[in-house]
Amino acid sequence: MLDPLLVAAGALLQPQNILLIAGGSLMGLIFGLLPGLTSLAAMSILLPFTIGLPPISAMYLFIGIMGSAPFGGAVTSILFNIPGEPTSAASCFDGYPMTRRGEAAKALGLAAAAALFGALFGLVVLIGLIPMVRAIVYAFGPPEFFMLLMFGLATVAIAAPGNTLKGLVTAGLGILLSVIGYDPITGVLRFGFGSANYLWDGINLPAFFVGVFAVGEVIGYYVTGGTIMRAGVKMQGVWRGTIEGFRELFRHVRVTIQGSVVGSIIGILPGVGGTVSNFLSYTLAMQTSKHPETFGKGNPEGLIAAMTATNEDTGALLPTVAFGIPGSAATALLLGALTLHGFNPGPLFITEHMDIVWALILGLLIANVVAITVGLAGANMLAKLTTLDVKFLVPTILAISLLGAYADRENLWDVALAIASGVLAYGLTRFGFPIVTLVIGFVMGRIAERAFSQSLQMELDPLIFFKRPVSLALFAMIVIVFLVPLVRRLMARRRA
């Protein structure tokens, strides 16, 4: 166990590898910051150039990108409500309202601390769970996963900020929008609205996010005028705010650990994706909070939940190295890189190439530290833009956001989709419908439908969800989620 660690650590001290990991981290940070360009794009661009590198160096480069992108994505989410990466969208909900009340530095510090904690936690889980990964992966089949998503949706429905009824409507609307496109089971295009090609893969997630978060907000700026930071609010000092943000993390230990656990577990489950883990973590934090009504209004717990769960790529490393099954899109690319360098990830890989596994672990740790140090310095300069008149920001943010919508898959119609989603989001916000539930319904809807169909294909019995222990336990949790508010209300009445 120690020899491979020493090999990986020794490699890390070589100047070439230090440069590679720092370069990878910076690239991940920049790609994370730019809407529409994700860490996946950065890894894809660099993949062919790594062929001549020693395998361990190539892994340091890739893991640098993977480790730093989540914080990069969170910076624009917090400052401008533009998710740099789909996985950072959940940090818009509470990070951006904090910026509006002059707490940008605190929000950035908190996001950095939460991301770092999540990554560290994920690494401990990764090291600890390597021997148990098989059991965990096998315990979660489609029925369990369906129940897990239902649990997430149930928590949203109950804890939606504002009007619960309207929250349910937008959650349902999000699910309906998510099923647009070809049905993975029957292969038929559903709800094409006359489009036979564009909507085949469904509504493009990054373009939809750009629309809902950035374009909707830009319309709001134009209507209300002023500055992003509210009038009369004094901007918090950079260092004071950042330190306060770091301190804030330790005031919310439960949410911090909860988010890290959710991110790690969801990361282990192959094919689920980081966006789901962030939203699940957020909904869980909302449900378990004493003040769910403050979520979406700048509650630090919401930001912690969203950021700690960005460690899903750490969890996703487990099935990737242990079985050769990538847990996320980023680890799928990493798997490609490992194969390109002559490795065959699977059970034997862990025993024969533990030095590479350690390189990935150490690399993730360093990448997070680099991203947070460089990112915080740069982001706090960007934060000053929030005091500018929105007259200057509206055209600039709009142009960059819409370019981001286009950049994801270079499709012109994604720009139109982002504009339409923005107008819809503005209307929903304007008339009291929560956006949080729309986005969560959208993210989870399609995956839940697929898991539901797969479960019924496994056994042509709808009771399959109640026959398996993990699935049944999750169902019990859903029932509890619905019962808790009722019990709370009854107890409050008794007290009154």
Place this chain on the structure above:
Amino acid sequence: MSGRLIFNLMLLAVAAYFVWAATGYDLQGRRIPIMIGIIVLMLQAWVTFQELLKPVTEPPLLEGAEELPPDEGRRVAVMTAWMVGFFALFTVFGTLIATALFIFLFLVAARALRWWGALGIALGLSAAIWIVFVKALRFELYPGLLFGGTLPAL
């Protein structure tokens, strides 16, 4: 008819469309959309009914203390027109020219800056996009219909 009511009716129509369209698919394809669609339809009908009976006061646009301007509807329409305009410029002239033109026209129209200041910002941002996306990242920006771009299939 108020904007609020129109918006609520529009949501109702969207849910109704999903339910109606889903009836045309086979059992596996329609199960979830019909189930969710009917729930949304019922809930939205109730929301609309409630708001018809007892119109609630307008909530603030964004959480906080902003007051909405009296000409909000006009401003939303103008902003939407700007966005549609940007999309048209993007389609015809491509990313770089559209970005420069849009920012310049917007800043001049909003009287945020004099024309030369607006031109500086517009050209500066376009140049930054070109350097980052084209030169550094080797990303292919949309060239525009006038310069060899094509409309992707719908």
